[in-house]
Amino acid sequence: MLHRPVIDGFDFALSRARLSGVWPIEDFPRLGPVLSSDARAVEYSLEGMPDTQDRPALHLRIRGALQLGCxxxxxxxxxxxxIHAVLVLARSQAEIDALAVEAEGPDWVVASKAMEVHELLEDELLLAVPYAxxxxxxxAQARAGAGAPASPFANLRGLLGTRETQARGKRS
Ligand SMILES: [Zn+2]
Structure with a gap:
């Protein structure tokens, strides 16, 4: 059974705690639909450190690779x-909702006494995955690119091929 670390958000941030490890990708079921293989693992580190405006925050770094399908x-x-995500801690969702929406602002997360590191990791991984x-x-693109200019000839060849086949069909 995988050890699932849980942190006390504000305590972790204010005491500048650190945590790191390796997590198998197969343990992130929400990523499943976009993966072509889950046979890998990601390295992560979580560090309690204030953000640039001196607010309590978690710095989550993730390294590795995902096997997606093109x-x-x-x-x-x-x-x-x-990934290097800075997650500024809030005491409640209401506190986050009350903030003016900053498109370029930091990511906020509701801190609790028992935050699942797994959830933080899975959320960041999902955000990192491109839509398509x-x-x-x-x-496939290379084939389409090479085929496009040659297509009139390809069509002609196709027509000739068809006639030849029909002619042979009549003869037999
Ligand atoms: Zn491709």
């Missing part, structure tokens, strides 16, 4: 992870 050719696609992952140099 939306164009459906082949596996390695998606490297280098594609290979930068996709084999």
């Amino acid at each position: 939306q164009r050719c459906l082949a596996p696609l390695e998606f490297p992870l280098r 992952p594609r290979h930068e140099h996709c084999a």
Whole structure:
């Protein structure tokens, strides 16, 4: 059974605690639908440290790679992870809701006495996954690109091929 660390949010942040480890990707079921393989693990570290405005915060870093499926050719696609999320702690959801919406502002998270590190990790991984992952140099795209200018000839060849087949059919 995997050890599942739980932290006291404000205590962890204010005491500048640190935690790190390795977590198998198969243990993040919410990622399942976007993965082509869950046979890997991610390294993570969690550190209690104030944000740039001196508010209690958690710094979550994740390193590793996810095996996604390319939306164009459906082949596996390695998606490297280098996450550094700064999660500013709030005492309640109401406190977060009361904040003016800052598009470029920090991420807020409701702190509790028992925050599941697994949940923090899974949330950040889900945010990191692209909506429609594609290979930068996709084999399917390369084929489509090469085929487009040649298509008139390909069609002609196809027509000739059809006639030939029909002719042979009549002869036999
Ligand atoms: Zn592809």
